[in-house]
Amino acid sequence: xxxxxxxxxxxxxxxxxxxxxxxxxxxxxxxxxxxxxxxxxxxxxxxxxxxxxxxxxxxxxxxxxxxxxxxxxxxxxxxxxxxxxxxxxxxxxxxxxxxxxxxx
Amino acid sequence: xxxxxxxxxxxxxxxxxxxxxxxxxxxxxxxxxxxxxxxxxxxxxxxxxxxxxxxxxxxxxxxxxxxxxxxxxxxxxxxxxxxxxxxxxxxxxxxxxxxxxxxx
Amino acid sequence: xxxxxxxxxxxxxxxxxxxxxxxxxxxxxxxxxxxxxxxxxxxxxxxxxxxxxxxxxxxxxxxxxxxxxxxxxxxxxxxxxxxxxxxxxxxxxxxxxxxxxxxx
Amino acid sequence: xxxxxxxxxxxxxxxxxxxxxxxxxxxxxxxxxxxxxxxxxxxxxxxxxxxxxxxxxxxxxxxxxxxxxxxxxxxxxxxxxxxxxxxxxxxxxxxxxxxxxxxx
Numbered sequence: 001x002x003x004x005x006x007x008x009x010x011x012x013x014x015x016x017x018x019x020x021x022x023x024x025x026x027x028x029x030x031x032x033x034x035x036x037x038x039x040x041x042x043x044x045x046x047x048x049x050x051x052x053x054x055x056x057x058x059x060x061x062x063x064x065x066x067x068x069x070x071x072x073x074x075x076x077x078x079x080x081x082x083x084x085x086x087x088x089x090x091x092x093x094x095x096x097x098x099x100x101x102x103x104x
Numbered sequence: 105x106x107x108x109x110x111x112x113x114x115x116x117x118x119x120x121x122x123x124x125x126x127x128x129x130x131x132x133x134x135x136x137x138x139x140x141x142x143x144x145x146x147x148x149x150x151x152x153x154x155x156x157x158x159x160x161x162x163x164x165x166x167x168x169x170x171x172x173x174x175x176x177x178x179x180x181x182x183x184x185x186x187x188x189x190x191x192x193x194x195x196x197x198x199x200x201x202x203x204x205x206x207x208x
Numbered sequence: 209x210x211x212x213x214x215x216x217x218x219x220x221x222x223x224x225x226x227x228x229x230x231x232x233x234x235x236x237x238x239x240x241x242x243x244x245x246x247x248x249x250x251x252x253x254x255x256x257x258x259x260x261x262x263x264x265x266x267x268x269x270x271x272x273x274x275x276x277x278x279x280x281x282x283x284x285x286x287x288x289x290x291x292x293x294x295x296x297x298x299x300x301x302x303x304x305x306x307x308x309x310x311x312x
Numbered sequence: 313x314x315x316x317x318x319x320x321x322x323x324x325x326x327x328x329x330x331x332x333x334x335x336x337x338x339x340x341x342x343x344x345x346x347x348x349x350x351x352x353x354x355x356x357x358x359x360x361x362x363x364x365x366x367x368x369x370x371x372x373x374x375x376x377x378x379x380x381x382x383x384x385x386x387x388x389x390x391x392x393x394x395x396x397x398x399x400x401x402x403x404x405x406x407x408x409x410x411x412x413x414x415x416x
Contacts, residue, residue, distance in 0.1 A: 008153055010152065010153065011152075012152060012154075014152075015151060015152035015155055016150050016151065016152055017150055017151065017152050017153045018150050019147055019150070019153070022147060022148070025147050026144055026147055026148065029140060029143055029144040029147065030144065032140050033137055033140045033141055033144070036133060036136050036137045036140055037137055039133055039170075040130055040133040040134065040137070043123055043126060043129050043130055043133065044126075044130065046120050046121055046122050046123070047119060047120065047121065048114065048115075048116060048118075048119035048120055048121050049112055049114065049121045049123070049174050049175075049177070049178040049182060050116075050178070050198050050199075050202055051119055052174055053171055053174055053175065053178075053202045053205075053206075054202060054205070056167055056170065056171045056174075057171070057202070057205040057206060059167060060164060060167055060168075060206075063160055063163060063164055063167075064164075064415055066143075066160065067157055067160045067161070067415070068408065068411075068412055068415065070153050070156055070157055070160075071153075071157065071408065071411065072404075072408050073153070074153040074154070074157075075404050075407065075408065076400075076404055078153060080395050080400055080404070083392050083395050083396070084395070084396075088388075088392055092384070092387050092388055092392070094154050095154075095387065096380065096383065096384050096387065098154055098157045098158060098161070099380075099383065099411055099414075099415075100380055101157075101158070101161040102157075102161060102164075102411075102414075102415040103376055103379070103380065103411075103414040103415055168311055171311070172304065172307075172308055172311065175304060175307065176300070176304050179300050179303065179304065180296075180300055184291050184296055184300070187288050187291050187292070188291070188292075192284075192288055196280075196283050196284055196288070199283065200276065200279065200280050200283065203276075203279065203307055203310075203311075204276055206307075206310075206311040207272055207275070207276065207307075207310040207311060216361055218360065218361065219360075220360060220362075222360075223359060223360035223363055224358050224359065224360055225358055225359065225360050225361045226358050227355055227358070227361070230355060230356070233355050234352055234355055234356065237348060237351055237352040237355065238352065240348050241345055241348045241349055241352070244341060244344050244345045244348055245345055247341055248338055248341040248342065248345070251331055251334060251337050251338055251341065252334070252338065254328050254329055254330050254331070255327060255328065255329065256322065256323075256324060256326075256327035256328055256329050257320055257322065257329045257331070257382050257383075257385070257386040257390060258324075258386070258406050258407075258410055259327055260382055261379055261382055261383065261386075261410045261413075261414075262410060262413070264375055264378065264379045264382075265379070265410070265413040265414060267375060268372060268375055268376075268414075271368055271371060271372055271375075272372075274368065275365055275368045275369070278361050278364055278365055278368075279361075279365065281361070282361040282362070282365075286361060302362050303362075306362055306365045306366060306369070309365075309366070309369040310365075310369060310372075
């Protein structure tokens with residue numbers, strides 16, 4: 001596989017992207033889903049609040065890691081491509097908007 | 105139900121707490137679980153990265169709301185109780201440790 | 209100095225508190241002020257954006273450390289005191305409101 | 313002034329960038345510096361902890377706004393330029409590293 005294939009292939013007009021790390025992302029998201037279910041089980045089972053909060057903070061970190069991976073592939077793929085094809089303004093606008101949401 | 109019942113009942117030594125808003129928390133967590141599954145579906149279905157990232161940031165907000173509710177009930181219940189029974193130091197130490205994790 | 213003195217002495221109605229770690233806080237804040245001035249100097253001197261951003265993220269960490277110290281002393285001092293004197297509701301409300309601002 | 317001039321002019325090898333919004337950034341940073349000095353004055357003057365914490369959270373928002381402006385100009389300027397001149401990998405690596413620091 002060439003390194004050029006290692007980027008998101010995107011068609012922003014159709015709101016479509018093929019993720020280059022799709023399997024890894026899906027595995028991580030399945031793990032996050034399990035962690036959320038685990039937290040529900042902890043609440044159900046009357047587990048100590050601090051232990052639940054620690055677990056929620058771990059989920060947050062796991063979600064942030066997924067987001068950073070998506071952001072990285074998006075920048076290497078869609079943003080780079082948009083910049084090369086003269087549609088960079090929109091791509092950068094979108095990117096910074098979403099980065100702003102995560103920097104809060 | 106008296107307002108006094110509206111607090112977490114906790115036995116930190118046994119790492120146990122009965123959440124006062126258990127049903128509401130479980131409902132929220134089930135919704136979060138569904139949102140995570142939805143994001144996996146978006147990745148699977150080649151949805152546009154920015155739309156996925158926007159959705160992940162919504163999950164983060166939903167998780168933060170659950171954490172704040174737990175923190176509130178914990179402070180009103182366990183921390184208050186610990187302070188009254190002379191075990192306040194440990195309770196405050198724990199509380200600040202977990203707040204520190206979320207303030208990053 | 210007894211450990212009981214090591215807490216914030218507070219009169220919330222007068223919006224007054226005597227900080228137990230006043231000197232350390234002032235030293236830290238003076239350092240933060242210098243860091244902010246340093247960043248202005250970097251912008252003025254056309255320093256590379258990434259280096260400026262790295263420095264801003266260091267300031268953010270330094271400010272968060274000041275906030276956590278204040279939060280800790282506030283909880284050990286004012287919140288504990290309010291809980292003991294039956295004014296706990298307001299104190300907890302305030303505390304969680306401000307924690308919520310930092311958890312974003 | 314053409315819109316093309318509205319971007320950071322950068323020489324990453326020399327760790328130099330000319331900021332397109334230099335005056336606005338310097339004004340904002342001077343205001344942040346004043347806010348930090350104001351917080352020191354609040355600590356000195358025994359102001360209520362919660363009021364100090366509220367003010368620190370305002371400084372954090374102001375700093376984040378400066379960081380986002382720098383990030384925006386950096387992306388429109390240096391990153392775009394690096395992508396066009398074939399040095400995109402390094403630029404994207406750097407960008408994501410710094411975004412990662414702020415997303416915590």
